Amino acid sequence: IGEIQRFIRDDGSVKVSRSLKEIGNRIRKKKDELTKDMGRTPTINELALALELSPEEIVHAQEAARLPHSIHETVYE
Amino acid sequence: MSNTMTVEFSSISSNESFARVTVAAFVSQLDPTMDELTEIKTVVSEAVTNAIIHGYNDQHDKKILISCTLNDDEVELIIQDDGVGIDNIDEAIQPLFTSKPELERSGMGFTIMENFMDKVEIISNPDQGTTIKLIKQFKKSKTLCN
């Protein structure tokens, strides 16, 4: 189990599907927050600025968060 | 000066997601709102799914072409397949019309495109494939927060 936890915490060796999904969740929260604050949905640059990510990273992570879980993750969770 | 990209990819359903990211990343250069971006991605999904399941009847070795041009606050999107084509376009665009009810299709693909885009043009003939041209204008001022 220690082995597995180390594998999960070491960011670089984590599978893309998992890591992007975590970023995807942060994006969703921040987007809701900004929408409330501004009274409209943020533009992609406004969101990127608030999250210190590039607009392209946001697009990629948002998509990954939307996809069904891979078998890989189901086993771990 | 306008900025253009063209992407061609295999008619595999996992590429639908790739197509969404590619178009959304390109269009992001115009700084759309997240809602506008979602609309664009939904339209890409609908058109790419149509190309795969209707145009190519789920054959995986075919190609789908998307081309995207940015002009000021407008995006032009062209989605093209070389599949079976559409016999009766007027019928195809009717809300709820689907030629594949057995697949539990909603028949709302073209209706969604017309709702989310400012202009939709369908060029299609039996055995000559299908080309969908779409234009969307982004709202200029996101004034509230300046």
Add this chain to the structure above:
Amino acid sequence: MSNTMTVEFSSISSNESFARVTVAAFVSQLDPTMDELTEIKTVVSEAVTNAIIHGYNDQHDKKILISCTLNDDEVELIIQDDGVGIDNIDEAIQPLFTSKPELERSGMGFTIMENFMDKVEIISNPDQGTTIKLIKQFKKSKTLCN
């Protein structure tokens, strides 16, 4: 069966990050690690920047072509421009060599490509453009989770 995409875009520097994410989104279908994905994205940046500033001397109306093929756990990447080409490839790939020291280029582009990829092939001639072919193998999924 292999999955392929080809993307062509204007030689504008803002398209560099578009190219990065397009390749990353396509390659993500193999579910590599974050490290492997970062390496691929870095290589795309280096090659696209080279095409823009060296190949096309910052002319914005030219085209860059990227093609990407997924086979099992391997990705093949081809990045192509129709620019000025490279006269002396042996010299160009030397670490720290740059023909544009005035731009504060590091001269490390090709070295980075060789470090991050399993195979790098450069096909280039003066006035015939430059084609970079790159292959990377991803580590087979960690056995623990099969």
